[in-house]
Amino acid sequence: MRRADLSEFVEALAGPVDRFAREAGLRLVLLINESGQVLAQRGFARALDVMGVAALGAGIHASSQVLATMLGEARFRHLHQGGTASQVFIGPFATPAESLIAIGVFGDDSSIGLVQVFFADFTAQVAALPGWSTARPTVDAAAFEKDLQAGLDTLFGGPSA
Amino acid sequence: MSAYGVLLDRVNRISGVRGSMVVAAEDGLIVEEDLMVGVPGPAAAALVASLFRRARRSVQAADFGSAAYLQVEGETGLLFAAAPPQLGDLLLVVIAESWVNVGMVRLEAARVVEALG
Numbered sequence: 256m257r258r259a260d261l262s263e264f265v266e267a268l269a270g271p272v273d274r275f276a277r278e279a280g281l282r283l284v285l286l287i288n289e290s291g292q293v294l295a296q297r298g299f300a301r302a303l304d305v306m307g308v309a310a311l312g313a314g315i316h317a318s319s320q321v322l323a324t325m326l327g328e329a330r331f332r333h334l335h336q337g338g339t340a341s342q343v344f345i346g347p348f349a350t351p352a353e354s355l356i357a358i359g360v361f362g363d364d365s366s367i368g369l370v371q372v373f374f375a376d377f378t379a380q381v382a383a384l385p386g387w388s389t390a391r392p393t394v395d396a397a398a399f400e401k402d403l404q405a406g407l408d409t410l411f412g413g414p415s416a
Numbered sequence: 417m418s419a420y421g422v423l424l425d426r427v428n429r430i431s432g433v434r435g436s437m438v439v440a441a442e443d444g445l446i447v448e449e450d451l452m453v454g455v456p457g458p459a460a461a462a463l464v465a466s467l468f469r470r471a472r473r474s475v476q477a478a479d480f481g482s483a484a485y486l487q488v489e490g491e492t493g494l495l496f497a498a499a500p501p502q503l504g505d506l507l508l509v510v511i512a513e514s515w516v517n518v519g520m521v522r523l524e525a526a527r528v529v530e531a532l533g
Contacts, residue, residue, distance in 0.1 A: 280466075366469075368444020368462030 264352075264386035268295040271380040275357070279373040280365030282341070285358040286381075287313060289347075294355065312358040316347055333374070335367050344370045348378040350387040420448035423508070423528045430524060432516030434493070437509045439465050441472075441499065447506060455511055460495065464488075464509050468497050485522070489514065496521055500529040 268286060272295040276284045283298035285305060291313035299305045315334065323331045333346040344359040344367065357377065359370055381387055417425065420438045427436045428450055435451030437460075444462035451457050464486070472483040486497040496510040496518065508525050512518075 363442075366442060366444035366462060366465060368440075368446075368458065369466055371445075372459045372462045 264384075265294055267384045267386060268381065271377055271384070272297050274380070275373055275377040276359075278376075279359065279361065279370045281344075281359040281361045281370065283308075283358075283360040285309060285312065287356050287358070289313065289316070289354050289356065298360075308358060312345055312356060315345060316356050319345075320347075333371070337367070342367065344374070346374050346378075348374075348381075350378075350382040351389055352387045355381065418448060419532055421450065423525075423532060424448060424450040426528050427508070427510055427521065427524055430512075430516065430520050432513040433521065434511045434513065436511070437461055438503070439497075439507045439509050441465050441468060441505050441507050451511070460511060461509060464495055464497050465507060468499065468507055472499075487518065494518070498522070498525055498529075500526070502529050502532055 272284055272286055275281065276297045281298070284296065285293065285299070285308055286295040287293050287309045291309050293305055293309050296305055299308075319331055319334050323329070330347065333344060335345075336343045340362060342361055344357075344361070346357045346359070348355055348357070357374065359374075361370060424436045424438065427433060435449070435455045435457070437449040437451065437457060438447040439445065439461040440447055442465075444465035446457055446461045449457050449461075467488065468483065468486050471486050475481065475483040482499070484499060486495075488495040492514055494512045494514050494516060496512065498508045498510075499506075500508070508529070510521055510525070512521065
């Protein structure tokens with residue numbers, strides 16, 4: 256994604272992300288692309304936390320993608336880790352523009368079943384958004400770092416911590 | 417057919433029942449299902465399990481023990497969930513027409529669950 260058009264497309268994601276968080280009972284939501292670029296978030300207070308979760312989420316997704324290939328799967332539908340107080344859902348999905356990864360954190364007031372149900376609605380909403388419903392050119396290597404920073408700047412209103 | 421399959425098969429024989437499922441209460445995921453075509457099983461399972469968890473908390477908060485049944489009536493249909501102790505953390509969820517004989521559903525479910533236990 257090019258820096259010049261980032262804010263235009265990121266703003267459109269806020270509605271679906273908010274709805275997904277509210278309906279599925281998610282405490283935290285992060286939407287990134289496969290490069291780890293942050294596109295939308297809900298529930299995070301600090302850019303530093305977002306950067307960490309985005310990097311870890313992209314890494315986990317990449318690892319599970321390799322595992323899926325080894326097992327003869329095209330890809331896993333989602334990844335779920337259950338804890339005593341918090342659970343993590345990592346759901347990759349494709350839009351015509353690019354592949355995205357949703358990372359959600361929820362507690363005992365929700366369930367993996369609920370998150371799965373509303374994740375399906377969420378992916379359909381995002382794929383239909385202007386800017387996400389058509390293919391876009393990919394970034395070159397030189398613009399990669401700048402784009403990562405641009406995502407955080409857009410979400411937190413300035414240079415990140 | 418699994419033991420849960422037998423349970424669902426017997427419940428589904430009642431006139432007006434459109435399908436039934438055994439659902440994990442905490443996860444909202446389907447363990448076994450026998451539904452008519454077009455019944456949105458995963459969504460119904462997740463939402464009914466969510467409702468049941470909240471109902472269970474409410475009953476416990478009121479110091480009424482554990483919740484046993486949940487029934488939600490719509491204009492054209494009915495959702496029914498039961499949490500018999502024999503099923504542990506599993507729920508029996510029944511999706512039915514609004515005119516179904518709920519007493520029959522509960523009775524049949526209780527009979528089969530007792531046989532399972």
